[in-house]
Amino acid sequence: MEEISPIDGSRRGLKTTLYLLSLFVYCTQSLYADHPGKAAIASAHYLATEAGHEVLAQGGNAFDAAVAVSSVLAVVEQTSSGIGGGALWLLHRASDNHEVMIDGREMAPAAAHKDMYLNADGSVNRDLAVNGPLAAAIPGEVAGLEHLAVNYGKLPLAQSLKPAIRIAREGFPVYTKLFRMLEYKEKVIRRWPAATKAFLPAGKVPEMGQIISLPELADVLEKIAGEGRDGFYTGAVAQKLVAGVRAAGGIWSMEDLAGYVVKERKPVRAHYAGYELVTAPPPSSGGIAIAEMLNILEPYHVEKLGKVQRTHLVVEAMRRAFRDRALYLGDPDFYPVPQSMLIAPDYAAGLRAGIMFDKATPSDMLPGRDNLPDGTDTSHFSIIDSAGNMVAATLTVNTIFGSSFMVPGTGFVLNNEMDDFSAKPGEPNAYGLIGFTANEIQPKKRPLSSMSPTLILGADKVAVLGTPGGSRIISMVLLGVLDFMAGNGPQSWVKLPRYHHQFLPDRISAEPDAFTAEEVLALQAMGHSVEVRNRCWGNMHGVMWDRKTGEVTAASDARSDAGRAIVR
Numbered sequence: 001m002e003e004i005s006p007i008d009g010s011r012r013g014l015k016t017t018l019y020l021l022s023l024f025v026y027c028t029q030s031l032y033a034d035h036p037g038k039a040a041i042a043s044a045h046y047l048a049t050e051a052g053h054e055v056l057a058q059g060g061n062a063f064d065a066a067v068a069v070s071s072v073l074a075v076v077e078q079t080s081s082g083i084g085g086g087a088l089w090l091l092h093r094a095s096d097n098h099e100v101m102i103d104g105r106e107m108a109p110a111a112a113h114k115d116m117y118l119n120a121d122g123s124v125n126r127d128l129a130v131n132g133p134l135a136a137a138i139p140g141e142v143a144g145l146e147h148l149a150v151n152y153g154k155l156p157l158a159q160s161l162k163p164a165i166r167i168a169r170e171g172f173p174v175y176t177k178l179f180r181m182l183e184y185k186e187k188v189i190r191r192w193p194a195a196t197k198a199f200l201p202a203g204k205v206p207e208m209g210q211i212i213s214l215p216e217l218a219d220v221l222e223k224i225a226g227e228g229r230d231g232f233y234t235g236a237v238a239q240k241l242v243a244g245v246r247a248a249g250g251i252w253s254m255e256d257l258a259g260y261v262v263k264e265r266k267p268v269r270a271h272y273a274g275y276e277l278v279t280a281p282p283p284s285s286g287g288i289a290i291a292e293m294l295n296i297l298e299p300y301h302v303e304k305l306g307k308v309q310r311t312h313l314v315v316e317a318m319r320r321a322f323r324d325r326a327l328y329l330g331d332p333d334f335y336p337v338p339q340s341m342l343i344a345p346d347y348a349a350g351l352r353a354g355i356m357f358d359k360a361t362p363s364d365m366l367p368g369r370d371n372l373p374d375g376t377d378t379s380h381f382s383i384i385d386s387a388g389n390m391v392a393a394t395l396t397v398n399t400i401f402g403s404s405f406m407v408p409g410t411g412f413v414l415n416n417e418m419d420d421f422s423a424k425p426g427e428p429n430a431y432g433l434i435g436f437t438a439n440e441i442q443p444k445k446r447p448l449s450s451m452s453p454t455l456i457l458g459a460d461k462v463a464v465l466g467t468p469g470g471s472r473i474i475s476m477v478l479l480g481v482l483d484f485m486a487g488n489g490p491q492s493w494v495k496l497p498r499y500h501h502q503f504l505p506d507r508i509s510a511e512p513d514a515f516t517a518e519e520v521l522a523l524q525a526m527g528h529s530v531e532v533r534n535r536c537w538g539n540m541h542g543v544m545w546d547r548k549t550g551e552v553t554a555a556s557d558a559r560s561d562a563g564r565a566i567v568r
């Protein structure tokens with residue numbers, strides 16, 4: 001008789017359990033519809049959502065729709081994303097259940113160096129880091145769009161770019177967010193004549209409803225439609241970009257543009273309450289931070305706890321994940337990110353052991369802190385097509401209108417993504433985030449992102465979500481995921497009151513409606529510092545397919561007026 005060692009026996013038991021589990025999942029799944037039959041798109045602008053449906057109606061799939069939505073956002077929402085910036089598109093292909101992240105994140109130019117934003121006294125020159133051409137990294141969005149169309153779409157790139165070209169040429173009406181953000185950035189925009197001509201026609205902030213057209217941007221998009229990425233990264237457009245950037249004090253070269261590379265990255269996966277989360281890997285910090293926080297939180301069953309206790313534990317998870325973001329995360333092509341450690345349940349168990357149920361952990365008491373070396377903006381859209389293909393995409397020029405710098409004759413602003421690097425160890429960037437060696441500036445490196453496009457996959461339901469919001473992207477997506485786990489749909493995730501903790505500064509910041517006065521007092525009694533802000537944040541767009549009921553739902557955040565979710 002064969003002798004079975006306890007180890008073999010438990011392995012065999014594990015194998016049987018896994019087999020039965022997969023049989024159960026297969027049988028349950030086969031009870032449900034295998035495709036939604038309808039398509040849902042939720043984005044930050046109604047013209048972008050309509051453009052996505054337009055290419056779906058022409059026989060395109062979710063990936064073609066993603067090209068159309070991204071490129072229309074690049075015209076109508078330059079506050080937040082555009083062809084002068086970058087994006088992360090997380091894809092699920094239904095035919096073979098393939099998931100991949102298309103990394104169109106910007107890259108530092110070859111002449112960038114780690115001290116490039118330091119004044120003579122060693123302090124950081126914040127103006128240079130965020131305004132003007134020196135703040136701009138080499139854009140990745142155009143290369144990403146071509147990659148999407150060629151490798152995943154059904155339609156030619158030129159066809160999916162048509163709505164964006166049309167809207168850039170014919171114009172679109174000024175809406176509330178654009179109007180407010182133009183008022184907010186007017187002074188900076190005025191520094192550069194091309195940006196002033198495009199966004200301050202007649203020399204002033206346009207009226208609400210006034211039509212803005214961007215014919216030069218339409219010309220650039222037409223070049224891309226005709227020549228693919230070469231229409232942007234080499235040839236006449238590239239020459240214009242390099243000359244314009246250098247004339248205004250920037251450091252781009254023709255080689256930087258021609259050398260831009262799109263990367264396909266393996267997504268980060270996390271498991272929570274029987275669902276699988278597929279989310280953004282480095283060079284975003286979002287997926288790892290969300291996986292780490294979910295691992296810490298799962299055994300607490302936070303959905304069953306009272307609000308103050310739940311908030312306390314969620315904040316303690318945020319604190320720890322953001323600490324690790326500061327210490328360990330950067331472009332994986334340049335820095336050995338300890339990804340498997342950070343998303344391991346055992347690592348989370350160690351972090352959980354340090355959490356007290358009734359007391360905040362001061363951030364400077366966390367292990368490792370002493371070892372540190374001295375020293376609404378962005379956009380998101382979510383798509384599911386009738387075949388079940390999904391796209392979660394977060395796109396950015398970094399802060400509002402990016403660097404606000406526009407090369408004459410192009411019609412689009414350049415990003416200021418260089419500020420997502422750590423300009424100096426421990427020195428906060430525009431989002432108050434700190435970083436060290438992992439995210440220091442190096443030539444051709446990608447700056448660390450917080451963008452967290454996310455898919456939730458379950459036998460009964462699948463969901464797509466994400467949001468802009470700088471460092472708060474990560475906590476907003478976490479709260480959205482926890483709300484999904486509590487049984488709620490997109491309408492609920494997008495309107496949840498939000499709170500955030502990012503390790504340093506050591507405080508909870510909260511939207512005006514997030515907590516009652518009593519809840520604030522209860523959190524303070526546990527040792528948390530709570531800052532109730534007078535403004536809301538985020539612009540979440542989510543879609544969900546309930547495979548049991550067949551229902552497809554979508555929702556856009558009401559915090560912004562222009563967003564639109566359409567199921568058709």
Ligand code: GLY
Nearest residue numbers: 396398449450451
């Ligand atoms: N630029 C915002 C981010 O990537 O996190």
